[in-house]
Amino acid sequence: MSRLDVKKTYKLYIGGKFPRSESGRSYPALNKDGEVLARVASASRKDLRDAVRTARGAVSGWAGRSGYNRGQILYRIAETLEDRAGTFVEQLTASGSTSAAAKKEVGQAVDRLVWYAGWADKFAQIYGNLNPVSGPFFNISAPEPTGVVGVIAPEEPALLGLVSRLAPVLVPGNTTVVLASESVPMPAITFSEVLDSSDVPAGVVNLLTGSKDDLIPFLADHMDVNAVDAGGATPNQLTRVQEGAVHNVKRVVAPDGTGQSPYRIAAFTETKTVWHPKGL
Numbered sequence: 001m002s003r004l005d006v007k008k009t010y011k012l013y014i015g016g017k018f019p020r021s022e023s024g025r026s027y028p029a030l031n032k033d034g035e036v037l038a039r040v041a042s043a044s045r046k047d048l049r050d051a052v053r054t055a056r057g058a059v060s061g062w063a064g065r066s067g068y069n070r071g072q073i074l075y076r077i078a079e080t081l082e083d084r085a086g087t088f089v090e091q092l093t094a095s096g097s098t099s100a101a102a103k104k105e106v107g108q109a110v111d112r113l114v115w116y117a118g119w120a121d122k123f124a125q126i127y128g129n130l131n132p133v134s135g136p137f138f139n140i141s142a143p144e145p146t147g148v149v150g151v152i153a154p155e156e157p158a159l160l161g162l163v164s165r166l167a168p169v170l171v172p173g174n175t176t177v178v179l180a181s182e183s184v185p186m187p188a189i190t191f192s193e194v195l196d197s198s199d200v201p202a203g204v205v206n207l208l209t210g211s212k213d214d215l216i217p218f219l220a221d222h223m224d225v226n227a228v229d230a231g232g233a234t235p236n237q238l239t240r241v242q243e244g245a246v247h248n249v250k251r252v253v254a255p256d257g258t259g260q261s262p263y264r265i266a267a268f269t270e271t272k273t274v275w276h277p278k279g280l
Helices: 043-061 067-083 085-094 099-117 125-126 158-170 186-196 212-223 233-243 262-266
Strands: 026-030 036-040 129-131 136-144 149-151 175-180 207-208 226-227 251-253 269-278
Touching: 036 186, 043 129, 043 136, 043 149, 043 207, 043 212, 067 085, 067 099, 067 158, 067 186, 085 099, 085 158, 085 186, 099 158, 099 262, 125 262, 125 269, 149 158, 149 186, 149 212, 158 186, 158 212, 186 269, 212 233, 233 251
Parallel strands: 149 175, 149 226, 175 207, 226 251
Antiparallel strands: 026 036, 129 136, 136 269
């Protein structure tokens, strides 16, 4: 006797938990042949507000950790992602990638996390400095996290694009609200399960699935979001982010690929400068 497979309905990831969308809505995640793999929560405006509030509450704890400890946690994410590589390869292959391309993407995502983990306790020495001044003073500049950062993940590559935009935001101590790939959401959902088992404190990463066109205006306009990485935004979506950023002078980083660079870390830091007398 034949039976129908039970299709799973995936939830959001907010505050270290997996809540259902307040809207009660979902949409189908399809494979390359148009068949339904699962159903995915469609986040609402209230879900986004909850995610921002949770991210704000996690800023002080995450920023207050040592760079070395943040690096350890990023490395742990890489370890857990490597351990679940088979699942990610399967999901990427179902969405249309070849097996070789899927394995390569997963490997690059793991390597990217390790690369950024290595920067966590070093970037402050690179971006901070002792400034030359005329007078009996020390003048020292040091980078600090921007705060709550919205991350618009690229549609493709779904996993590598997400990791490439998220990791540098986390390195200096920012917390995030991520809008996952709308067309290929399964890798992001599984990645949230990786985060949940990788020592990432609750609220540091909050991941929403659903319509980017619906969610981006609320992310852009939210007065408690300090910056937006628009790496996965279309030209029209980027314009909307820039319009919303005017309200509280958010920093906006435009799409510029999925490479790795220490400048991506610097994009989400502020510089604090202090003066101190040298004494006699």
